[in-house]
Amino acid sequence: MRVAIVGATGAVGKELIKVLEERDFPVSELRLFASPRSAGKTVTFRGEPLTVEVTPEGPIPADVVLASAGGGVSKKLAPLWSSAGAVVVDNSSAWRYDPEVPLVIPEINPESARAHQGIIANPNCTTAILAVALWPLHKAFGATHVVVSTYQATSGAGAEGMQELLDETRNHLEGRPVGHKVFQHPIPFNVIPHIDAFQENGYTREEMKVVWETRKIFGEPEMKISCTAVRIPTLRAHSEAATVLFERPVTPEAARAVLEEAPGVEVVDEPERNRYPMPLSATGKWDVEVGRIRKNLAFGNALDFFVSGDQLLKGAALNAVQIAELLL
Ligand code: A2P
Numbered sequence: 001m002r003v004a005i006v007g008a009t010g011a012v013g014k015e016l017i018k019v020l021e022e023r024d025f026p027v028s029e030l031r032l033f034a035s036p037r038s039a040g041k042t043v044t045f046r047g048e049p050l051t052v053e054v055t056p057e058g059p060i061p062a063d064v065v066l067a068s069a070g071g072g073v074s075k076k077l078a079p080l081w082s083s084a085g086a087v088v089v090d091n092s093s094a095w096r097y098d099p100e101v102p103l104v105i106p107e108i109n110p111e112s113a114r115a116h117q118g119i120i121a122n123p124n125c126t127t128a129i130l131a132v133a134l135w136p137l138h139k140a141f142g143a144t145h146v147v148v149s150t151y152q153a154t155s156g157a158g159a160e161g162m163q164e165l166l167d168e169t170r171n172h173l174e175g176r177p178v179g180h181k182v183f184q185h186p187i188p189f190n191v192i193p194h195i196d197a198f199q200e201n202g203y204t205r206e207e208m209k210v211v212w213e214t215r216k217i218f219g220e221p222e223m224k225i226s227c228t229a230v231r232i233p234t235l236r237a238h239s240e241a242a243t244v245l246f247e248r249p250v251t252p253e254a255a256r257a258v259l260e261e262a263p264g265v266e267v268v269d270e271p272e273r274n275r276y277p278m279p280l281s282a283t284g285k286w287d288v289e290v291g292r293i294r295k296n297l298a299f300g301n302a303l304d305f306f307v308s309g310d311q312l313l314k315g316a317a318l319n320a321v322q323i324a325e326l327l328l
Helices: 011-022 072-085 110-115 125-141 154-173 205-218 252-261 313-325
Strands: 001-007 029-034 044-045 049-056 062-066 089-092 117-123 143-151 222-229 239-246 266-267 289-295 302-311
Touching: 001 011, 001 072, 001 125, 011 154, 011 313, 029 044, 062 222, 062 313, 072 089, 072 117, 089 313, 110 313, 125 143, 125 205, 125 239, 125 252, 125 266, 125 289, 125 302, 125 313, 143 205, 154 313, 205 222, 252 266, 252 289, 252 302, 302 313
Parallel strands: 001 029, 001 062, 029 049, 062 089, 089 117, 143 222, 266 289
Antiparallel strands: 044 049, 143 239, 239 302, 289 302
């Protein structure tokens, strides 16, 4: 396949290049695009140097375009990139809620990808990480209500977000004033319950993405979901604490057995050995870690569990390449 990456110099773009290499994706030609700032930079793919080009405002001569350059760029340009036949797998939120555009997690709804009309949307990172664990439980026990609180890494705000955590932590430790640009407040030694814009209903757009996207991917437009999304001072990998009510009888043992068999999931649930999902252990992994699986004490027939997944991989680059694999 002729592959193009738009946003190749960004946090997700760099992971896309690595994931293509590691999954031995059959690439006949790779073109790398970014903003004019990066044009001419060299990036290595399978030992060969490739030059970064300016993103075109027209068709991209490729079979698949993996795009991660932000919503504004994708909204305007994705239809042009695909106009000569390329399929755009778009990591931004620009197309996810368009009823004509499939929103795909290959472990859950691979068949939806077939209905594409040139663009396939890659879900929000927080949604994807929860969904791979929630879906097998939903199929087995019928989830009716989901309440989730997130612990999201700075990588969710791209390479600049990760750099801000490092720079401002250094400022804090060395006694200099601590600033912020990417985040609404200083991020070191803080948690910020504010990701993306506040909506009229009091939730943030990030929180509503989890609601809208989980419903669309699961094909469950009525599923009751509520989310609190929080930025924490970690570099990479998002964690989420979920409480889920089910319609059919469930036990932690039965849930664990279902999750052991589920694709894209690694059960890490040995509290007696201090083993549970954490961002540090989930970083770099393709699977999402699930653990702390227990019976919820407040509701009948409900479970609590904790997930950690690499935001740049299952939450972005890996899922995009898996979608491209569906097109092979
Ligand atoms: P550049 O590095 O040249 O700015 P991140 O999410 O880590 O911030 O990365 C965003 C990616 O999107 C980068 O590769 C960035 O390129 C690219 N990008 C940003 N703005 C544009 C634009 N207007 N056109 C094309 N690519 C863009």
